[in-house]
Amino acid sequence: MTNIWMHIGAGSFHRAHQAWYLHRLLQEASAEKWKIAIGGIRNDVVPLLTALSEQNNEYTLETVTPKGVRTYEKITSIAKVLPWDAKMTSLIEQGSKEETKIIAFTVTEGGYYLDTSHNLDPNSADIQTELKGTICTIYGAVRAILKERIKQNGKPVTLLSCDNLRHNGDRFRHGFLQFLELCKDTELSEWVKKNTTSPNDMVDRIVPRPAADLAPRVKKETGTDDKAPVMGEAFIQWVIEDNFIDGRPALEKVGAEMVKDVQPYEEAKIRILNASHSCIAWAGTLIGLSYIHEGTLTPDIKQMAWNYVTEDVIPCLTPCPLDLNDYRDVVLERFSNPSIQDTNQRVAADGLSKIPGFITPTLIECYDRGVEPKATAVLPALFFAFMEEWHQGKLPYEYQDGILNADAMHAVFNSADPVATFAGDKALFGKLAGKANFVALIRKAVDDVKKWRATAKK
Known part of the structure; x- marks a missing residue:
């Protein structure tokens, strides 16, 4: 049968x-x-x-x-x-x-x-x-x-x-x-x-x-x-x-x-693997890299992902049946595999779904714990800089996103204060959207990303 x-x-x-x-x-x-x-x-x-x-x-x-x-x-x-x-x-x-x-x-x-x-x-x-x-x-x-x-x-x-x-x-x-x-x-x-x-x-x-x-x-x-x-x-x-x-x-x-319950496994995977993957893809693209392994083998980019997981994600997910420090290290080793030739274009796609799905929960939980999520804020800041390149027609490849409204996204960067408009988007950031402390955090993270890019770009 x-x-x-x-x-x-x-x-x-x-x-x-x-x-x-x-x-x-x-x-x-x-x-x-x-x-x-x-x-x-x-x-x-x-x-x-x-x-x-x-x-x-x-x-x-x-x-x-x-x-x-x-x-x-x-x-x-x-x-x-x-x-x-x-x-x-x-x-x-x-x-x-x-x-x-x-x-x-x-x-x-x-x-x-x-x-x-x-x-x-x-x-x-x-x-x-x-x-x-x-x-x-x-x-x-x-x-x-x-x-x-x-x-x-x-x-x-x-x-x-x-x-x-x-x-x-x-x-x-x-x-x-x-x-x-x-x-x-x-x-x-x-x-x-x-x-x-x-x-x-x-x-x-x-x-x-x-x-x-x-x-x-x-x-x-x-x-x-x-x-x-x-x-x-x-x-x-x-x-x-x-x-x-x-x-x-x-x-x-x-x-x-x-x-019986998938949640501990999926939380670790989505927040550690998937979000770090996107972080590396956006960051790598911004400095002229084409592949995930290239970004992972770039010390500054690997450190961004490592800080995000170690400083913010692991405290949010503890206690967990998985050894999260070991899982982080295995993930970064996998990303560094040069034989995979995984493109930044593939992994950078669908950011408008990945921000709220993979990253915003950690932002919210850090604030709920009374901690400012400085390491996590780097990820939406990278996406902001990445989309600014898209807005200016400077991305080295076509950005693919199933829910992208091109006119609305262009309007963000044509607004009087693009960072505030971006950080005020409820579809991306839920209850954090528009809050003064959150907007300030994203503004600083965007500034830091742009300063890093200026010195790191190939």
């Missing part, structure tokens, strides 16, 4: 992470098999899906250690490639089948359209487009799938977010139910509450966008002319809340951690 894990989002991360776990599970002796049906919401997924279809849904995963040791593995966990069309025909058809027990997705932090209060932003252009009948977000896609599923069999299904979003299952579920309320779809909303679960999980593996030299290297090392290879670091982790409504793969057999 084969159960289907339908995954929405065919990007590199899914194929180097969740698909790897399911591939490894297929190697285990088990009567119950799980395979993946993969598709996407946007039409930019078409070339990849086509390439996968042409090579029997298989592809090569290259992993590399911090010491540069590379290994290659053919991933065989994809059973079906779901062709894209604007009406999401294949996704809806597959998602409505009884064999589909889990509908999972990787749509990036910005793909949930949540504000700093973790509510759905009804004014988002994509959400407004969707309310008019065109599917373009995870909410519209899942709504269409579940409506058809109810018609076909009405069987329960697990809805699993695999994105770097704190409490990702809870946040998706809350946003989805708010979306259904906007759609006035009370019937589906009630069905979802009774017939779905949305486990929280924490995913971790650094997976850069495939570089031009990956496919030639794969061919040289394996003899395979792979049109859809993917690469990532050797490190991998997946911590999952064991809350699946109609069965799940035995992922614990292949190293995933099934737990």
Whole structure:
């Protein structure tokens, strides 16, 4: 018997992470098999899906250690490639089948359209487009799938977010139910509450966008002319809340951690790894660097990340079941891996979601503890300087952000006091926005960043 894990989002991360776990599970002796049906919401997924279809849904995963040791593995966990069309025909058809027990997705932090209060932003252009009948977000896609599923069999299904979003299952579920309320779809909303679960999980593996030299290297090392290879670091982790409504793969057999509460793991990962990653990407870009390892190996930049974690994050997260000092050091070692060639462009993306999601909680908790978060303030200051470069058209690459309103962002830098306008943005800083002490802190941090940049720039 084969159960289907339908995954929405065919990007590199899914194929180097969740698909790897399911591939490894297929190697285990088990009567119950799980395979993946993969598709996407946007039409930019078409070339990849086509390439996968042409090579029997298989592809090569290259992993590399911090010491540069590379290994290659053919991933065989994809059973079906779901062709894209604007009406999401294949996704809806597959998602409505009884064999589909889990509908999972990787749509990036910005793909949930949540504000700093973790509510759905009804004014988002994509959400407004969707309310008019065109599917373009995870909410519209899942709504269409579940409506058809109810018609076909009405069987329960697990809805699993695999994105770097704190409490990702809870946040998706809350946003989805708010979306259904906007759609006035009370019937589906009630069905979802009774017939779905949305486990929280924490995913971790650094997976850069495939570089031009990956496919030639794969061919040289394996003899395979792979049109859809993917690469990532050797490190991998997946911590999952064991809350699946109609069965799940035995992922614990292949190293995933099934737990009752994901929170301590995800807090450490989001605040230490993800926020530091963004810090290094923004800072590196400002002084003319292209890759994460270059920034991590720059003493001033590494110190910014180290200070942020050590001075502010660790006190906020203590006590914790993890050794946070050790975790910090392992993370920075991973970032310094020159073989990964992870670009600042990839990691710097979606800052407008990462500031409130990864960084603002530490700012708030420091103030709540009576401590001024000087080390943490450096991160939004770096983002401010980074976006000022964007505003002036000086970034060395295209900035990608799913919720960027270009006119509104330009208005920030055209205002009489851009720093105060930035520090007064409730969408970024929640209850701290506009407070005099916070604005002063950000102003000093921006000044410090600009002084540092002037002396450090290549």
